[in-house]
Amino acid sequence: MATNEVIKVLKERGFFSQCTDEAGLMEKLKSPTRFYAGFDPTGPSLHCGHLVPVFAMAHMQKAGHLPVVLVGGGTARIGDPSGKTEMRQMLTIDQIKSNVEEFKKQLSNFIDFEQGGAMIVDNADWLAPLNYIEFLRDIGRHFSVNRMLTFEAYKKRMETGLSFIEFNYQLLQSYDFLELNRKHDCALQIGGDDQWGNIVSGMELIRRVERKESYGLTFNLVARSDGKKMGKTEKGAVFLNKEMTSVYDLFQYWRNVDDADVGKFLKLFTFLPIEECDRLGALEGAEINAAKEILAYEFTKIIHGKEEADRAREAAKAAFTAGGSADKSGMPSKEYTFDQLSEGINIVDLFTETELCSSKSESRRLVTQNGAAVNDEKINDPNTVINSSYITEDKDIILKAGKKRFFRIIVI
RNA sequence: GGGGAGGUUCCCGAGCGGUCAAAGGGGGCAGACUGUAAAUCUGUUACUUCGGUUUCGAAGGUUCGAAUCCUUCUCUCCCCA
The missing domain is CATH 1.10.240.10 (Tyrosyl-Transfer RNA Synthetase)
Incomplete structure (x- = not known):
């Protein structure tokens, strides 16, 4: 596969949304190209909603390009206003550090960092030591507030309020791109469609400062057909x-x-x-x-x-599947001793203890509304006591809440 | 700095002295129907040892009684400077 064929792949698979210069990028991608995508470690783990750019990176790497994963240890301390209606709460530096570590681990399932070329960087390394005056003078001068205000991301926030710190997010992300371009010859930034404005302004910064061309590519923001957010x-x-x-x-x-x-x-x-x-x-x-x-x-x-x-x-x-002999070990479970069960446990308590329900009221409601079942038999009396007589041949008891949530009690 | 509007249960949003654990909608959960789908209809949606117990930005106060009145504080938004 030609190294620039990845564009076709991304299109066919439904990733591709916009590109700053498709013909130019096609040309550029004829040879292995270093590219990056950023992830802000604002939570302790990646979630499914992060994954579109991650999969895209994996496809790019397979096509022979060189991924740089940028973990936003620095920008996480600010918060990107794009698409968000509220300001992000501040995280402590220690929290961010541990999040960064977790992200690295998770991303290595997708991206092979053993291979030469792939790398992971943390923008705290260059953002944290920045000097305000110098930054304003060298970078800030290239940004026009008038122009920034025309971006959709900021327009929306003009309604609800936008703090100065968030307004600066774009400058920092642009600076990231510049930094990676200088240090690692990174010529392409990819990201979700909501990143379009940030990506474009990074390119412009590179053009002004380095007089070099760079590229941007964004992916469709994936929504589920019921309109809920992915993941x-x-x-x-x-x-x-x-x-x-x-x-x-x-x-x-x-x-x-x-x-x-x-x-x-x-x-x-x-x-x-x-x-x-x-x-x-x-x-x-x-x-x-x-x-x-x-x-x-x-x-x-x-x-x-x-x-x-x-x-x-x-x-x-x-x-x-009813009556199957399939392996139940992957089901959420908890161990109870035979003695505990001999004494008997009230069904409402049991559903709460197993975390199928988060409170006794909820548990009671579930039972009363005929949503609870033990070993596939509905139980709707909240006074029912589950004891050893419910233990199955497999030495377990299967609890069911509603139609889809199961829990296995393992008797030891 | 001056003036104004406001912070209500997961979210939006009513309530403005008792009948308020708080309308309505959204979302969620459960039931029916199904394919571990969607749509639809129905019920339900603070916690509880089912006696009660904590909720309406925070702390005090008035009152037999407050989400509703008063004081202070705090946060947000808008207008003027």
Whole structure:
């Protein structure tokens, strides 16, 4: 594959949104090119919503280009106003540091840092020591407030209020691009569509200061067809860290995407061949469930490895297929001693203890509304006591909340 | 610095002395229908040892009784300088 064919791949897979100079970039990408995308470590883990640029980077690397992952240890201390309606809360420096470490670890699932050329950098390294006066004089002079105010990102914030510190975010991101261009000859910045303004202004800065051409490429902001943000559930983001989102839950998140999104997501969030993604996405009726399972499996495999993905898939099968002998070990679980169960535990307490419900009121409500089941039998009396008589042949008890949430009690 | 408007339960947003754990909508959860889909309909949505207990920016105060009145503080937005 020619190294510039990646553009075609990105287009076909649904990444490509805008490019500052497509013909020029095609030419540039004929030879291995260093490019970067930035991630602000404002949380303790990456989540599914971060992943479009990450997958794009992986495709780029496969095509022979040299990825630079920029972790915004410096910019995280400010907050990007684009697309946000509220100012970001400030993080402590220690928090940011530990977030940066976690990001590095997670990104190495996608990007091979062993290979020459790929690298990860932290912009705190050059932003933190900046001198205000010098920065204003050398960098700030190239920015026009009038022009900045024409950017969509700022226009929106003019309504709700924009602090000066956030207004400066664009300068810092532009400076990042300049810095990477100078130090590593990085000629391309990629990112979500909301980054367009920031990317363009970085290019302009490079042109003014270095008299060099650089490129920008943005990706579609992926929304689910129900309009919700990608990778978010009502309970919060779906994280890649398995302490925060269990492997099983991650699997289930993708297993439950909307029909209309399956083909699109396969292309964006797996590395399966395009034709395969299209074929799977076109399945109709109940058949599309097979495609969803593949999506969930492939995705989980990338993040947590084959073994964990297998377990999650088996656990889901065990939960949703009646009477199966599938392996239940991937299901969320907790151990109870035989003695504890002999004494008996009230069903409301049990559902709360297992975190299927977050409070007893909620648990009671669930039971009363006929949403709770033990070993597939509905129980709607909140006074029911679960004791050893419920233990199955497999030495476990399967709790079910609603139709989709399962929990396994393992008897020891 | 001066003047004005405002901070209500997950979100938006009513309430402006008791009938308020607080209308309505959104979202969520559950039930029916299904394909572990969507759409739709129904119920539900602070916590609880089910006696009660904490909620309406924060702290005080008035009152038998406050989200609602008063004082101070705090934050946000708008106008003037």
